[in-house]
Amino acid sequence: MIGQHLQIGDLISRAAKAFGDSPALIHGERVVSFAEFDSLTDRLGNALLDRGLEPGDHVAVLVPNGIDGVVVYYALAKAGLVRVPLNARETDVELDYKIEDSRARALITDGRTPRETEIVIPTTELAGMIERGSSQPCRVVRDQEAPLRLAYTGGTTGKPKAVILTTRSELAEVANFLVDLLPDLGPESVMLHAAPITHGSGAFFLPHLVKGGRSVILEKFTPQGFVDAAIEYGASSTFMVPTMIAMLVEDAVIDRDRLRLSRLCYGGAPIAPTLLQRGIDALGPVFAQLYGQAEAPLAITCLQPHEHTPERLASAGKPYTFVEVDIRDAEGNSLPAGTAGEVVTRGPHTMNGYWHRPDATAETLGSDGWLRTGDIGQRDESGYLYLLDRRHDVIISGGFNVYPREVEDVLLTHPAVREAAVVGVDDERWGQRVCAAVVVREQISADDLVEFCSNRLAGFKRPRHIEFWDELPKSSVGKSLRRTVRDTMGQTREVENA
Incomplete structure (x- = not known):
């Protein structure tokens, strides 16, 4: 002390x-x-x-x-x-x-x-x-x-x-x-x-x-x-x-x-x-x-x-x-x-x-x-620490913590959204960008979803990039696999930028 x-x-x-x-x-x-x-x-x-x-x-x-x-x-x-x-x-x-x-x-x-x-x-x-x-x-x-x-x-x-x-x-x-x-x-x-x-x-x-x-x-x-x-x-x-x-x-x-x-x-x-x-x-x-x-x-x-x-x-x-x-x-x-x-x-x-x-x-x-x-x-052998990942998937954008579940909960309140997975994608300027993969019940634009979030989330928490997926990858117990979402974000699916 x-x-x-x-x-x-x-x-x-x-x-x-x-x-x-x-x-x-x-x-x-x-x-x-x-x-x-x-x-x-x-x-x-x-x-x-x-x-x-x-x-x-x-x-x-x-x-x-x-x-x-x-x-x-x-x-x-x-x-x-x-x-x-x-x-x-x-x-x-x-x-x-x-x-x-x-x-x-x-x-x-x-x-x-x-x-x-x-x-x-x-x-x-x-x-x-x-x-x-x-x-x-x-x-x-x-x-x-x-x-x-x-x-x-x-x-x-x-x-x-x-x-x-x-x-x-x-x-x-x-x-x-x-x-x-x-x-x-x-x-x-x-x-x-x-x-x-x-x-x-x-x-x-x-x-x-x-x-x-x-x-x-x-x-x-x-x-x-x-x-x-x-x-x-x-x-x-x-x-x-x-x-x-x-x-x-x-x-x-x-x-x-x-x-x-x-x-x-x-x-x-x-x-x-x-x-x-x-x-x-x-x-x-x-x-x-x-x-x-x-x-x-x-x-x-x-x-x-x-x-x-x-x-x-x-x-x-x-x-x-x-x-x-x-x-x-x-x-x-x-x-x-x-x-x-x-x-x-x-x-x-x-x-x-x-x-x-x-x-x-x-x-x-x-x-x-x-x-x-x-x-x-x-x-390493000299005692220097290297961070590899964040166990809880916290996104840090512009120096502020963004918690995926919080953003997902907001997206899921929209009647058109069936499922949502929010991840952080590396970005040189922001550190990480908030990105979302969503499965929808009916057609809706990424701009409309971002606007929906704007009245419910601080600016640094709003998705900067939204993709529409047919289904989200899940574990054997039905939990969305955020790491898989993050690793494949923007690579194999149609993308609509927010």
Whole structure:
């Protein structure tokens, strides 16, 4: 355990004392210093407790990318409130489920209210709450094993599950980043948040904060806009999903002489080695891969810049210093190098379990602390991990998880659709494309099916390619064989592109 009684708020107050009026956060014209950030989170944390919330309550957060979102996140941590971050790209139906499932007592929202909660706080009220909130330090001490935030994930069956992440796992992630990924962080470091802070990019805020580095948040990502901002602010590090890297190398004019980028961390989706090599050719040896998942966020293995040699571009790297990784067979036996099996991990970075799902927790998290990732991989003789497949067929498109069953269930609600199988097909720009093979009762166009999905699924979950098949391949027990569908997609049948 790291600093047994240490709280997230302690890191913020220490940074305020150490770095004072130096800029900590920049978004457009707004600049917030370390001292001001400490004060803002104290005042908002106290104001939230004054509204009747109690430590341990769950608070859903639907706030635009920006400084207010960061202030909300860490005010909740100081007040001992459990953050339930919501993805603004999801539909009201999807958000409604998460708010209900998490049993959120409050919703902090930019105006959308997918589900009523006991307390609803529009973002327009935040400034007033901060002004009225007590300036006294807000430091609710909770056990490091108590929930800090819930991160929704899912699988090919059932509804998305909420992963319980704790102060212990958050501090472990920070420690792993500082030791292995960003060992040179200091007051001159600048993190350019090109991706949403609700996603992987947000994990880089605390490591920079504790070392006096500043975080610059972009309003939105565009390839040339990123390059220009990186030069303007002297960015030393950033985080991207492979889709963003593809856009960067294809669409931006990159002036390496003016860039001081030393770490371009990437993860969240499969990446084609050819794309990675193009990135290295364009930006130099600055790439660092992060492999993780919601149950062990961004902190299972990493591939350092100097390890991005031609023969290892397909590798996910080696375990972080404070992380254990093994390859196991179905009986839980450790497998030798070169043998494929399930990737398992153990360490302080892992989840405590799934929110109110003890059976799923027991299936994923063993009594000995080993977490089953559901990913299939193998190690080489030097200990480098190579991921081969995802046991649960999760599709990762543009850095976002898409769960085939969820898309299939929507397609099957259309009266013309008899059967559906959804798979991910490799795509250099998006990592994977969501594709569907459907068997229909009556004639319908792919465009009509996509339109049908558009009102029920977030954009990144909608099929980008639909094929009409006479029948779907099935196992002996009648289960659709997604791997067979994926392997033959577009090869032998008439295709209609969505």
